[in-house]
Amino acid sequence: MPDTPVPPAAAVRIEAEGDRCVVTVGGVWSITAAPPVWLGPPPGATGIALRAADLGRWDSSLPFFLAGVRRACCAAGLPCDDAELPPRLRDLLAQLETVQAGGAPADRTDSLLTAVGLATREVAVQARAILDFVGECALSAVRLARSPRRFRWADCAAEMQQCGAMALPIVSLISFLVGVTLAYTGAIVLRQFGGDIWIADLVGLSMVREMGAVMTAVVLAGRTGAAYAATLGNMKANEEIDALATLGIPPVQFLVLPRLLALAVMMPVLALYANALGILGGLVVAYSLLAIPPTAFWVELLTIVDLSDVASGVIKAAAFGLIVGLAGCLRGLQAERSADGVGRATTSAVVTALLLLVIADALFAVLFNVLGI
Amino acid sequence: MDAPAHLSPGEIPAIAAEALDCGYEGKLVLRDVTFSVAPGEIFFVIGGSGCGKSTLLRHLVGLHEPRRGRVSFHGQPFTATDAAGRRELLRTFGVLFQGGALWSSLTLRENVALPLEEYTPLSRRERGELAALKLAQVGLQGFEDYYPAEISGGMRKRAGLARALALDPAVVFFDEPSAGLDPVTSRSLDDLIRHVRDTFGTTIVVVSHELASIFALADRAVMLAREEQGIIAAGPPAALVDSPDPRVRAFLTRTAPA
Known part of the structure; x- marks a missing residue:
């Protein structure tokens, strides 16, 4: 060659x-x-x-x-x-x-003062956007309540399946492990005072009043809220939301309310299920670590957990469901029309949901304390 | 005031835009845009990339509120009207978006049937039959139960057109109908647009920079330019080729400006 x-x-x-x-x-x-x-x-x-x-x-x-x-x-x-x-x-x-000769690339970074000013204004803009969205959802819900035939029940049922039944494996695992962790942590202190049996009180009350609802909400914020933001963000990028608007169909009525209702209904159900799994986790630890018989654990649990505790958890879970749904849908509808915009909307949906969940949980704690629940 | 040349004396335009200022997020894109479209006309909005064609369309169909000026359909004011009046007018026009904008979670039949569900008292079965008829009119017979992700880009546009025609609108807007299509599919979509106008007398507004479609379809066109932020020429495409403005001639003859 x-x-x-x-x-x-x-x-x-x-x-x-x-x-x-x-x-x-x-x-x-x-x-x-x-x-x-x-x-x-x-x-x-x-x-x-x-x-x-x-x-x-x-x-x-x-x-x-x-x-x-x-x-x-x-x-x-x-x-x-x-x-x-x-x-x-x-x-x-x-x-x-x-x-x-054109010189160096333009410096587009903001000064510290400008950045602080813009961020402050953004907080106000976002707070207003959330309030506007909540108001719009409330008005749409009232309109739909007057003519329920227009509500997309089939979409709502499909969303219930997605955010409820499909979330069972991850909710099961997380709740069981939370119950186990609570029991182990509590056992360290309670054993020192010979109060092993009170592990049932600790796990039962923590799960029913707090951890069941909160952990389910955190799981669904990452799973369902992010999915809502990605779905609606993609629909916006593909002009599907515009297509609804040009037909005079409010996107909130068509896309948001079925999802909100699905989460508001399924979250309490999942929270009750999470309570049961968490208590089971505590029971397993109590039996294996502290040799407390399951019947003793159960009897002790019933002395401390009453219906008002369960109800407070369920009420919180319903509110958390609405918060996760609102954050996901709002961020999805606000997404920029690009792949990057959809990604940011998804992240923002989770962060917004977690922030609002913590605020709401604190408000509920104060409210229940005032009401003596 | 005399009627514009494309309207008969006393004829009410299908669409009238008067002194429109259009823009987004504090940025003015178009200013003082005025034109009218006669009933049954195929009207093109043309111009280079970034001149504001799609912006104008989004303001015409109510996706954005103009900062100034007004839009009316068949003499009925569209801008600054109450929600009920606007919803009533929305029923009279259809929009085909650039990518078809079909709702991905619904089948083609459900996509076309949704406007019928919103605006008509038809039963579920009747809505399904009418949707199948609309899909057949755009050549999609047999694809009724496909999801948008299962069909090609050209078919998605056809299905989008079937949805836009679901309520037999008096006006249909097209945003870049040829974008992303091969020449043959693009030509067949052009034929379909003409067929819709000829069969139903529908007024057609097309935003495009596809020269073949402009010369094949347009009765009249307006050309937008970024520098003027508005209309720089209006008339039938054949007349625009001889426009005194070199940018218009360059655009329509596909030559680089001097």
């Missing part, structure tokens, strides 16, 4: 021609190869002429090199003549010098 000829590397020849210096470029110029070294105009030269000879394939590296030569001439106060360069190369060189 014949050898493939190796193309000559980029080369620069510097020659004197009368008073001036001629810089001749040749060979193959590639942006990925190291450029030839240029040490500046030779001493005594009164000007520089640029030429090309035996020039092979060249790319942006050549005009870049020549622009550097011209800059050096300019700095030394010498004229630089490019008239003998090929016209295409000359044009590119002129274009490059125009771009270089």
Whole structure:
């Protein structure tokens, strides 16, 4: 097989021609190869002429090199003549010098004060958006209550299946493990006082009043709330939401309310299920670690947990369901029309839901305390 | 005031836009846009990328409120009207979005039947039959129970058109109907648009920069330019080719501006 000829590397020849210096470029110029070294105009030269000879394939590296030569001439106060360069190369060189004269890229970062101001304004804008959205959902719910035939029951049932039954495995695992963790942690303290049996009180009350609803809400914020934001965000990017609007169908009525209702109904059911699994986890630890018989655990549990405790957990779970649904749908409808926008909406839905969940939980704690529940 | 040349004396335009200022998020894109479209006309909004064609369409169909000016359909004001009046007018026009914008969780039949469910007292069976008829009209017989993800881009646009026609609207808007389609599919969609106008007398407004479609379909066109933020030429495409504005000539003859 014949050898493939190796193309000559980029080369620069510097020659004197009368008073001036001629810089001749040749060979193959590639942006990925190291450029030839240029040490500046030779001493005594009164000007520089640029030429090309035996020039092979060249790319942006050549005009870049020549622009550097011209800059050096300019700095030394010498004229630089490019008239003998090929016209295409000359044009590119002129274009490059125009771009270089354009200065550094614009600094688009905000100052600290501007960033703080914008963030503060954003908080107000977001708070208003949430209130507007809640109001719009409430008005749509009232309108639908007057004509329930218009409600999309089939969509609601499908969403219930998705956010309820399909979430059972993850809710089971998390709740059981939360019960186990509570029991282990409680056992450390209670054993010191010989109050092993009160592990049932600790696990039962914690799960029923607090952890069942909160952990289910956290799981559904990551699972269902994020899915709602991604679905609605994608629908917005594909103009499906616009298509609804041009038909006079409010997106809140068509897309949001079925999802909200599904979560508001399924969250309490899941929370009750989580309570049971969490208590089971506590019972297993109590039996295996503290040798408390399951019947004793159950009897002790019934002495402390009453219906008002269960009801408070269920009420919280319904409210948490609405919060997760609202955050997911709001962020989805606010998403920018791009893949990046949908991704941000999904993240934002989870963060918003978690933030609102914590605030709501604190408010419920105060409210139940005031009501003596 | 005399009626514009494309309207008969006393004829009420199907669409009238008067002194519209359009924009988003504090940015003005179009200013003082005025035009009217005669009933049964195929009207194109043309211009280079970023000149505001789609922005104008979104303001015409009520997805954004114009900052100034008004839009009316068949003499009925659309902007600054109450929710009930607007809903009534929304029933009279259909929109085909660039990608079809079919609801992905519904089958084609359910997509077309949804407007019927919202606005008509038809039974579920009747809605299904009418949806199948609309799908057959756009050549999608046999695809009624497919989901949008299971059909091609051209079929999605056809299905989008069937949905836009579900309520037999007086006006149909098309946003870049040829975008992303091969020449043959694009041509068949053009034929379908003409067929809709010829059969039902529907007024058609098309936002496009597809020259073949403009010359094949348009009765009249307006050209927008980013520099002027508004209309720089209006008339039948054949007349616009001889426009005194070199940008219009360059656009319609696909030549680089001098």
